[in-house]
Amino acid sequence: MLRNIHSLxxxxxTLSSTITTPPPPCTFNPNTTIxxxxxxxxxxxxxxxxxxxxxxxxxxAEAVRGINTAFANHGLTKLGQKAALxxxxxxxxxxxxxxxxxxxGRPGQGTKAMLSFPHIYxxxxxxxxxxxxxxRISNGKFLNVTFSNxxxxxxMDQKAIRALVLPEKYTxxxxxxxxxxxxxxxVRERLAEGGFEGFKEYIGGxxxxxxxxxxxxxxxxxxxxxxxxxxxxxxGECD
Ligand SMILES: *[C@@H]1O[C@H](CO)[C@@H](O)[C@H](O)[C@H]1NC(C)=O
Ligand SMILES: *[C@@H]1O[C@H](CO)[C@@H](O)[C@H](O)[C@H]1NC(C)=O
Ligand SMILES: *[C@@H]1O[C@H](CO)[C@@H](O)[C@H](O)[C@H]1NC(C)=O
Numbered sequence: 001m002l003r004n005i006h007s008l009x010x011x012x013x014t015l016s017s018t019i020t021t022p023p024p025p026c027t028f029n030p031n032t033t034i035x036x037x038x039x040x041x042x043x044x045x046x047x048x049x050x051x052x053x054x055x056x057x058x059x060x061a062e063a064v065r066g067i068n069t070a071f072a073n074h075g076l077t078k079l080g081q082k083a084a085l086x087x088x089x090x091x092x093x094x095x096x097x098x099x100x101x102x103x104x105g106r107p108g109q110g111t112k113a114m115l116s117f118p119h120i121y122x123x124x125x126x127x128x129x130x131x132x133x134x135x136r137i138s139n140g141k142f143l144n145v146t147f148s149n150x151x152x153x154x155x156m157d158q159k160a161i162r163a164l165v166l167p168e169k170y171t172x173x174x175x176x177x178x179x180x181x182x183x184x185x186x187v188r189e190r191l192a193e194g195g196f197e198g199f200k201e202y203i204g205g206x207x208x209x210x211x212x213x214x215x216x217x218x219x220x221x222x223x224x225x226x227x228x229x230x231x232x233x234x235x236g237e238c239d
Contacts, residue, residue, distance in 0.1 A: 028235045030080025030195045034227055036068045037082065044226035045086055045219075048095035056099035058168065063096050066172030074176040078192035079227055084199050085175045087223035088207070089113055091216055099166050108150065108158030111165055111174035117153075120162050121145040123170070123177055130164045137161055182206065196220075196237040 039060040043049065050057035058066070067089075071082055090096065092114035101109035108117025115123060124130045125142060135142065137157050145153065165171065179188060183206035190198035196212075199220055203209050212220070221238035228234065 026231050026233060028195060028224075028228070028233050030078065030083070030198065030224075030235075031192050032079045032229065032232070033077045034079045034082060034229065037064050037071075037086070037227065039064050041226045042067070042086075042096075045223045046090040046095035048097060050097055054097075057097045062168070063172065066168045070173035070176045073173065074180055076176060076179075076188075079224070079229075080193065080195065080198055081179075081188065081191045083220065083223040083227050084191045084202055085179065086227070087199075087216070087220035088203075089172075089175050090223065091219040099171055100162065107155045108153070108162050110162045111171045113175035113178060115174050115178060116147070117150045117158055117162070118145045118147055119178060119182065120158075120165060122181075123174060124161050124164045126177075126181070127165070127170060130170075133164055134161055179206070195235050 042060045042064045046060075049060050049063065051059050053059065053062075057063075067086070071077070071085070076082060076085065089112045093099070093112045096112060098114075099110055099112065101114060106117070108120055109115065110120060111123075121134070121143065122145070125134045137160050143149075143153065150158075165174065179191075179202075183202065187198075187202050187206050190201050192198070194201065200212050203212050203216065209216070217237065221234065224238060225234050
């Protein structure tokens with residue numbers, strides 16, 4: 001009798017462990033190389049994007065071309081890298097609808113990454129087709145624009161320099177340019193390999209936006225979910 005109970009318990013234990021053991025999970029791997037982003041994926045990550053061209057916005061089918069070109073030009077191929085930059089741009093530009101800062105309306109701030117004017121200045125200056133015009137606006141001299149001296153530059157000049165990097169070729173590439181030129185090289189690898197931890201380091205240590213807010217986390221999660229291969233789990237932070 002006792003033996004029977006024992007073997008019954010054993011059978012139950014074996015059965016229940018068979019039932020409750022999940023199939024091997026296809027775990028979240030931000031280091032996965034993913035193909036070009038599709039318009040459908042962009043819509044999933046940035047649902048408020050415009051459906052017709054406006055002064056500041058291109059619909060998903062056009063926007064996605066600019067984003068893919070920028071990622072390719074900067075060698076950004078991994079899920080973690082693309083999701084981080086897509087999530088950042090979606091948050092900063094309100095799902096790609098804005099191209100310049102409207103709240104509170106800082107004159108020199110813009111692009112889909114909403115770069116501040118010191119970065120806008122360096123970005124525009126670094127683009128061969130814009131360098132001469134930046135110099136002309138700056139009275140022939142490269143200005144080392146920083147957060148402490150930016151207010152000495154006339155608003156009209158800030159707007160004129162920002163305007164140089166608002167066309168599609170530049171606005172969608174601003175986040176990629178910033179990652180390459182303003183972040184430590186390790187950040188790029190951490191975005192590919194570190195999952196949410198990598199994103200946190202990028203936001204805190206390179207964007208200087210402090211802790212990842214719930215709003216930022218939601219945008220990152222939407223981007224990851226839109227871009228991850230089918231069957232791959234979303235990161236635990238997004239549950
Ligand atoms: C990430 O992928 C690269 C190859 O693309 C590989 O060399 C590297 O070891 C991977 N890193 C991790 C943490 O898996
Ligand atoms: C720009 O100014 C910063 C801060 O004053 C300084 O650290 C940096 O070396 C300067 N860069 C150039 C190119 O002059
Ligand atoms: C960020 O989060 C840490 C840990 O939760 C907290 O100690 C710190 O005060 C936060 N920093 C900011 C700027 O909110």
